[in-house]
Amino acid sequence: MSPEPDLPESGRRGLDPDDLSHPPGTLDTRGAHNATHPTPGATSPRKRRTVLAPLVSGALESRHTRPSDRRNSLPERIALAALLALPLGIALVGPFLPVPERDRTQPFDPAAPWPGTDYLGTSVLNGVLDGGWGIVVTAAAATASAFLVGLPIGLIAAATRRRWIDELLMRPFDLLLALPSLLLMLLLASIAPPTAWMLVLIVALVNLPDIARIVRAAALETAHGPAVEAMWLQGESWWRTSIGHIARSILPTVAADAGVRLVGAFYLVAAASFLGVGAGPEASDWAVMVDVNRGGIFLSPWGVVLPAALLVALAVGLNLLFDRLLARKAAA
């Protein structure tokens, strides 16, 4: 859930001067790298497998010939697209698909047509088609509202010249971060009324500290850089400095972070639904399906396996997608 693992890696990639001029991702580019930086001791840069260049002993220039870590081959892209399109498609289009009405039969009926029936005796297919919408929308809404609040807080904390405002805004988050996020969510859910909106609010609140900290960290450098000092000396208005300059400068960082946050929110929403908090008892999303149909897993496994597989596919697909985007953004 934390973006920290991504930042140093992408940050270094972003600073690599070679990567600035050559888009990574193709073998030809790496050949060009070696042509401009011939490695001493190497007989012919073209024959050598350039990927191994840093492992060749004595390769002093290896730092500048570092190949890009990820290549986007066509099969990989197709696999990723399929991984994402299937669960997302079902989640977004599923509720509007006409499903042949079937009478309720007995729960976990092994004789029912694929994929069997759930704990109430309705077809698993209905639940699968209707169950993705809620999770996806809740996660997206929670991420959006967390940014809506976290962005100004982080920005103000970074841009202010009074230290106590910074402390006042950021210190409470240190305390919130001391609690495991799932625990915090369970605590809030134990006293809040179980509605869909409450779940959005709770997930947003859990994500808020991380967002505010990242925005603050990203804005801090610009906010105390020479350009802002100059604007301040010229008597530019606070709005123009902080919104017009600082906020614009952190947009790439925020955009990259939004992907990480969305996956994190998705994880929290799914976990909350599964544990039976947040969503009301009448809700039936994929996570709830996994929970309520667990009892019949021996009789009719599809009622559990299908929604679980869709959730895993969606999480893996989103992770891989945002990782690709992050790598490309850092390299571009």
Added chain:
Amino acid sequence: MLAYAAKRIGLGAVQVLAVAVLAFALVELLPGDAAVALAGDQPDPDNIERIREQMHLDEPALARLGDWLAGIATGDFGASLVSGRPVAGLLVTALEPTLILAGLTLILLLPLSIGLGVAAARRRGRWPDRLITTFTVGLYSVPEFALAVLLVSVFAIGLAWLPPTAVGVPSLLSEPAVLVLPLLVLLARPICSIARLVRAGMIEALDSEYVAHVRRAGVSERRVVLAHALPNAVTPATAQIARTADWLLGGVIVVESVFVIPGLGTALVDAVNARDLPVVQGIAVAFGATTVLVNLAADLVAFRLAPRLEVAR
């Protein structure tokens, strides 16, 4: 070092205190009359009066806060509203399975994730690296329960190799087969993040001039990797290992629920669903204090490894 440690321990103490106050505030945040809200499905006057009596709800909030904090200091967390047993006793009985799960996960986590990270870094760009990288990126935030039920349906139901739940097992350690699937699920997320960090640090270290120099001096490749590159590669991962404690506690809640293990996580979920606030508060304080302690230890270790880095913020 001493000044830093004192500052950091002070912050940790404030955090634990804040967690305790936050847990206390849960009662205050209840809408309306707390006793009525807690009675929930059984709003008969006797029950409400009993809850009011037991939680001293007719006393002023500040006095109750003082009692609550003093109680924590002496190990008295109050009594469960449902069973009437003391919360401290519940915590102690539920602690063992959770400790076994978390401890084994941590023991397995370090060698596995460092091994994966180093293996990927040494074969950078080739298929083992791409396989490991894709897996660690992809599985990074997969919901644990979904992973768990998929593993259960494949290995416990489809193949019938492992038991699906821990129902009827007297002690987790007496039947190690029960532990395999829960540990796999618990390990998935932390391994992903730490292996990625180790890989990135290892690549940086292998590209460095000192490694090139050691190689030129004729040191064996094994020694180069293990004795020279690895220590530097692991340092950035230290902070992440502390965060793992956070995930581990969160993961334990879900994993215990899926595999029906009677630990702290199950107790917490049951208490939340039953609105048994004294138990919720007690477990929250226990979890919060553990997280704070682990973070504290990790920060001190990281400071000792690289004193110039101000890790606190």
